[in-house]
Amino acid sequence: MALVRPRLNDFYGLPFTQEEVDFAIPFLDDDIPLYVDPFLLWKSPSQQDQSLHTALISSFNHFGHLARMGKEREALDAMVRISECREVGLGSARDKRGKKIGRSTAKEILALFNLIPQIKAGGLEHIEEIQLFVDQIGKDRISDVTCSLTKSFLIDFTIDQCKRHGVPINEVVLDGVFDYAGKKFVSEKLLLPANPNTKAPLLLVPKRWLRFSPWINYDEYFAAAHVKDGAIPRDRVAVLHYNRANYGMVQTYVRKKERAQADCKNDPLFKPIAVTSAKRKFEEIKKLPTGKSENADKRYEECVCQLLASLLYPQLDFATEQSRTDSGVLIRDLIFYNNRSFDFLKDIFDEYGSRKLVFELKNVREVEREHVNQLNRYLNDEFGNFGVLVTRNPLPKHVFKNTIDLWSGQRRCIIALTDVDLETMVTVFDSKQRLPIEILKRAYVDFTRKCPA
Amino acid sequence: MKSKTKHKHPIQPDLKETARKLSAQIQGFYDEISVLSKSKPDNPLNAFKLKLINDILAEANTILVGQYQPLKGFNVFEDTNLPTNSDVVMVLSQYLTRLKAWQAANRAAPISRISPWD
Numbered sequence: 001m002a003l004v005r006p007r008l009n010d011f012y013g014l015p016f017t018q019e020e021v022d023f024a025i026p027f028l029d030d031d032i033p034l035y036v037d038p039f040l041l042w043k044s045p046s047q048q049d050q051s052l053h054t055a056l057i058s059s060f061n062h063f064g065h066l067a068r069m070g071k072e073r074e075a076l077d078a079m080v081r082i083s084e085c086r087e088v089g090l091g092s093a094r095d096k097r098g099k100k101i102g103r104s105t106a107k108e109i110l111a112l113f114n115l116i117p118q119i120k121a122g123g124l125e126h127i128e129e130i131q132l133f134v135d136q137i138g139k140d141r142i143s144d145v146t147c148s149l150t151k152s153f154l155i156d157f158t159i160d161q162c163k164r165h166g167v168p169i170n171e172v173v174l175d176g177v178f179d180y181a182g183k184k185f186v187s188e189k190l191l192l193p194a195n196p197n198t199k200a201p202l203l204l205v206p207k208r209w210l211r212f213s214p215w216i217n218y219d220e221y222f223a224a225a226h227v228k229d230g231a232i233p234r235d236r237v238a239v240l241h242y243n244r245a246n247y248g249m250v251q252t253y254v255r256k257k258e259r260a261q262a263d264c265k266n267d268p269l270f271k272p273i274a275v276t277s278a279k280r281k282f283e284e285i286k287k288l289p290t291g292k293s294e295n296a297d298k299r300y301e302e303c304v305c306q307l308l309a310s311l312l313y314p315q316l317d318f319a320t321e322q323s324r325t326d327s328g329v330l331i332r333d334l335i336f337y338n339n340r341s342f343d344f345l346k347d348i349f350d351e352y353g354s355r356k357l358v359f360e361l362k363n364v365r366e367v368e369r370e371h372v373n374q375l376n377r378y379l380n381d382e383f384g385n386f387g388v389l390v391t392r393n394p395l396p397k398h399v400f401k402n403t404i405d406l407w408s409g410q411r412r413c414i415i416a417l418t419d420v421d422l423e424t425m426v427t428v429f430d431s432k433q434r435l436p437i438e439i440l441k442r443a444y445v446d447f448t449r450k451c452p453a
Numbered sequence: 454m455k456s457k458t459k460h461k462h463p464i465q466p467d468l469k470e471t472a473r474k475l476s477a478q479i480q481g482f483y484d485e486i487s488v489l490s491k492s493k494p495d496n497p498l499n500a501f502k503l504k505l506i507n508d509i510l511a512e513a514n515t516i517l518v519g520q521y522q523p524l525k526g527f528n529v530f531e532d533t534n535l536p537t538n539s540d541v542v543m544v545l546s547q548y549l550t551r552l553k554a555w556q557a558a559n560r561a562a563p564i565s566r567i568s569p570w571d
């Protein structure tokens with residue numbers, strides 16, 4: 001059975017949540033939808049990060065210097081090489097196999113070191129600036145270049161984190177590690193974690209470096225740049241050409257962004273909704289009719305999904321929302337990773353082999369036996385024998401008895417969360433006196449008390 | 454010797470002191486949680502407060518036995534049940550009432566005020 005959106009720690013059964021570790025936990029068949037922003041290194045109070053940024057800029061400018069000194073081929077090769085860093089798995093490439101830039105784009109980048117007098121004289125100060133001069137260069141490239149040129153640090157960071165959290169490591173040969181002192185690329189034999197599916201080595205990236213888009217980015221520059229006489233052209237390539245001839249504009253923009261550095265913060269991998277928003281969502285759920293009229297079921301599913309993902313964070317990391325069809329009925333599920341970060345979660349992991357928690361959403365007035373059976377059929381090796389039915393009202397007696405029978409006969413534990421439970425969860429989410437997950441635990445304890453001894 | 458035969462099960466003075474102390478403490482909790490309960494009756498009480506209240510109730514249970522038991526089948530709050538502010542206020546008020554009854558029944562009789570050396 002294939003895992004649903006597996007992460008490295010889920011594969012190895014390591015009990016840590018995203019909140020507890022300093023790195024972004026890699027997915028095994030997907031990329032992390034965030035990017036390394038070199039500006040976060042530049043503005044970091046840590047001398048280590050600042051030094052890494054200095055080394056990054058110096059290495060990048062070195063390739064420009066090489067091109068100017070007549071070693072264009074060597075510089076081009078390097079530029080193409082650093083344009084992709086597969087080991088970190090950031091961005092939006094579904095199969096984790098991004099592509100390198102072409103030689104023509106690399107040539108365009110290197111040409112900046114001849115074309116723009118300020119860069120020719122002093123080099124670039126922020127590599128993000130190349131987005132403002134060269135087409136086809138976006139946030140993913142900036143992130144990859146940063147990772148490629150700081151790979152040596154990332155290796156040390158990865159080994160350290162793996163030791164700390166017990167992530168298995170294997171001997172691998174890593175190509176294209178940039179040797180800062182020798183200014184060349186080398187292959188290194190290292191102990192690194194590997195993707196269990198592809199056996200490709202993985203590098204972990206500090207969470208503090210990640211953002212959805214770089215602080216210095218083309219879209220914002222394009223929206224914010226303003227010239228009195230309207231001389232700025234509106235199409236992207238023309239803007240890039242204009243920038244090359246008007247470096248002052250870019251410099252002014254960069255200075256402005258440097259001054260506003262206090263606002264530049266890393267983006268979390270998951271941001272729970274605010275308390276007011278959670279209350280609003282619940283009020284909406286309460287007003288929704290049961291059944292499918294006016295697409296109430298869809299809206300119910302959307303609201304519950306957003307609500308539960310936030311309410312149960314950080315004890316449960318939200319994995320995914322998925323749809324499946326059972327007996328011709330479309331069913332929506334919420335899947336959470338069970339990282340055993342709470343006593344009750346550890347209990348259900350040990351008792352029911354619950355590696356992932358499945359929540360099935362049912363916007364019905366009364367849950368029927370078939371609904372319980374649908375969830376029961378879905379519970380398997382991956383999810384274990386524990387499932388939650390999120391529904392509007394308490395289970396009718398005969399359906400509840402059905403869940404008890406399932407427990408007695410097959411040791412399957414199916415509990416229900418109702419509107420009342422959701423309301424309590426939102427209440428404690430607001431008051432902070434309790435954790436919303438304790439309401440789930442209460443439902444579980446209530447269920448177990450009613451099971452035969 | 455006479456007094457010994459009159460009081461087969463004399464209430465120890467320290468038990469009365471304990472009852473007095475518990476009464477004051479439970480009254481304190483009652484007052485505090487009542488304030489919370491007025492604005493948010495359905496809010497679950499946090500684990501820290503609940504533990505303190507449970508410790509006091511457990512101590513009170515050692516005194517309030519038999520006819521003085523405040524609530525049949527109730528011992529202390531279970532943390533997993535997430536009792537709300539109003540639940541706690543209701544139970545504390547029962548404990549206060551029964552503690553008062555116990556104290557009234559065990560008020561110092563004139564004879565026991567006499568020191569043993571009198």
